[in-house]
Amino acid sequence: MQLSYLISFLFYGSVIIYCSLGVYIFTLHTSSALHRSFFLFCLSLGIWAFTYSVATCAPDYEECLFWRQIAVFGWGFIYSFLLHFILILTEKQEVLRQKGIYVLLYLPCLINIYANFLNQEIARRQFELIYTATGWINISNTTGWDYFYYCYYLIITVII
Numbered sequence: 089m090q091l092s093y094l095i096s097f098l099f100y101g102s103v104i105i106y107c108s109l110g111v112y113i114f115t116l117h118t119s120s121a122l123h124r125s126f127f128l129f130c131l132s133l134g135i136w137a138f139t140y141s142v143a144t145c146a147p148d149y150e151e152c153l154f155w156r157q158i159a160v161f162g163w164g165f166i167y168s169f170l171l172h173f174i175l176i177l178t179e180k181q182e183v184l185r186q187k188g189i190y191v192l193l194y195l196p197c198l199i200n201i202y203a204n205f206l207n208q209e210i211a212r213r214q215f216e217l218i219y220t221a222t223g224w225i226n227i228s229n230t231t232g233w234d235y236f237y238y239c240y241y242l243i244i245t246v247i248i
Contacts, residue, residue, distance in 0.1 A: 092145050092223030099141035106134040125173040132169050136162025144223035152217050152224040157205045164200035167244040168193045174248050196240045203233045 110130025117123045139159035146152035172193055175184055183189060203210045214234075216227045228234060 102137040129169040160204040
């Protein structure tokens with residue numbers, strides 16, 4: 089068995105764990121905002137892991153690039169979902185009632201989706217994919233979009 093397939097299976101195993109945990113928690117109390125936000129957090133992790141599972145074993149560059157671009161629907165939302173979950177968990181209702189909070193929470197996600205999925209020119213510059221014994225890997229070019237993402241998750245981490 090190739091090492092890339094083993095890595096892919098590990099990613100896929102994490103998909104099963106994330107999605108099972110998210111669905112289980114969601115079904116405990118479907119009307120709870122806390123349970124819904126945790127489910128979205130787990131779903132985001134699942135999407136991220138699934139796309140990397142497929143991209144790792146992709147037969148060619150184009151397919152790997154496609155799955156790496158789809159991965160933005162996982163890693164692009166994860167920190168916003170996490171912060172939203174933490175705000176609900178810590179009962180920061182006054183923060184969640186503010187009009188602009190959801191724009192501040194989810195605007196970076198939409199910007200990431202634009203840069204890494206919708207705008208093909210930017211997306212192609214973001215990924216320098218190389219096939220190795222462990223599958224396809226990305227050698228980051230460290231563009232302005234990378235710095236945007238670093239700031240995004242650093243700010244969310246500091247807030248949490």
